[in-house]
Amino acid sequence: MDDYQAVRELLPAPPLSPEVERAGRERLAAAFARERVRRSRRTARWSALGLGMAGAAAAAAIVFAQSVPTGAPATSGTVAQAxxxxxxxxxxxxxxxxxxxxxxxxxxxxxxxxxxxxGGRYVLHESTSIETWIPADPEGLTWYRETPQGVRPATPRDEAAWRADGSPTSWTYDGAGEREGPGVVRAEPGEQRTWSTEDWDFRIVTAGKPLTKMGDLPGTPEGLKTLFGGDDRTTVDTAARLLVFAPVTSETRAAAYRLLASTPGVAAVGQVTDVLGRTGQAIEYESGEFALSGRVGATRTRLVIDPVTGKPLSLETRSAADGLLRLYTAIQDSRWADENPLKEKK
Known part of the structure; x- marks a missing residue:
């Protein structure tokens, strides 16, 4: 069965919105060349004294892992999609x-x-809104706008426990609990920041091979799997991150979806509601890439996809034991444009 037959049988292709049709010629904004730099920035992502979510997101946006944790399943080849x-x-x-x-x-x-x-009595939810503009020109700067949205109880039940605790507006961590890094967490939203940086070098480096143009990326599932290297867990992690974070060509994006469909370890979840309340279709898998796993036990990662546009909606990591949401990125909008609003309004 080819892909278009699947479309005809499952979901008649709807008209694309003008926003979707602007999706464009892409340069892959990429990651740091050294595993050491990647790991240090990922660790800093959630530190109370770190650089904030946007800078860490840039560091962790898309890295082709060259190693996986001990005990990760090692398989080769592909199988027909379920x-x-x-x-x-x-x-x-x-x-x-x-x-x-x-x-x-x-x-x-x-x-x-x-x-x-x-004190372990209730769950807190910390979030930040991030706007990013990545230039197609490899010599250009990447622009960010980061708006910390503060910390609040995660659910009504947690809010009741928070009130019973005296409704505190700050919490002090010593680095030994679930939240990585010592420091003080405050409830109030933080100050909005807008800045540009050169710390993205617009390359992907994997197995020692730098890719300086989007056109260098394979447009087939087999080509991507070979490029990613590693076992099935590495393949799934990298393909999902590519879809969520990287401005790749439509051909490469389609190849990443096909690769996920054929790789063992990826389970279909069906229709779900993502962290922002949007309906989509989802897959789940055991990620080898999240630093949180060592602090909160085994986790499962869910990729939620809009079945109409084909765009990813969110990447959500939950505890395998109780399903508690631990870490997420929810995409509100992603598109190609000829102007960068942040550059004009710094």
Whole structure:
């Protein structure tokens, strides 16, 4: 069965919105060349004394892992996709039809994490709104706008426990609990910041091979799997991060969906509601890339996809034991444009 047959059987292709049709010619904004730099920035992501979510998101946006944790399953080859994952082929066919145009890749995201208060009585939800504009020009600067949204109880039940605790507006951590790094967490929203940086070098480095152009990225599942290297867990991690964070070509994006559909370890979840309340189709897998796993036990990562546009909606990591949401990136908008609003309004 080819992808378009799957589309006809499962989801008649709807008209694309003008926003979707602006999706464009892409340069892969990429990661730091050394594993040491990648790990240090990922650790800093959630530190109370770190650089904030946007800078850490840039560092962790897309890295082709060259090693996986001990005990990760090692398999080779691909298998036919299970019927439950056929919606990934629908998404692949949808995004493959998008034209490639534009000089800036813009995205608006909400990044967040949840953790228990120092006394372990209730769960707190910390979030930051981030706008990013990545230039197609490899010599250009990447622009960010970061708006910390503060910390609040995660659910009504947690709010009741928070009130019983005296409704505190700050919490002090010593680095030994679920929240990484010592420091004081405050409830009030933080100050908005807008800045540009050169710390993205617009390359992907994997297995010692630098890729300086988007066109260097394979446009087939087999090509991506070979490029990523490693076992199935590495393949799934990298393909999901590419879809969520990187401005790649429509051809490469479609190939990443097909690769996820054929890789063992990826389970279809069906229709779900993401962290922002949006309905989508989801897959789940055991990630080897999240630093949180060592602090809160085993986790499962969920990729939620809009079945109409083929765009990813969110990447959410939950505790495997109780399903508690730990870490997420929710994409509110992603598109190509000819102007960068942050550059004009710094």
């Amino acid at each position: 019927d439950g994952k056929r919606f990934l082929l629908v998404a692949a066919a949808t995004v493959a039809a998008m034209p490639d145009e534009g000089t800036w890749w813009g995205s608006r995201e909400v990044q967040g994490l949840q953790y228990r208060d120092p």
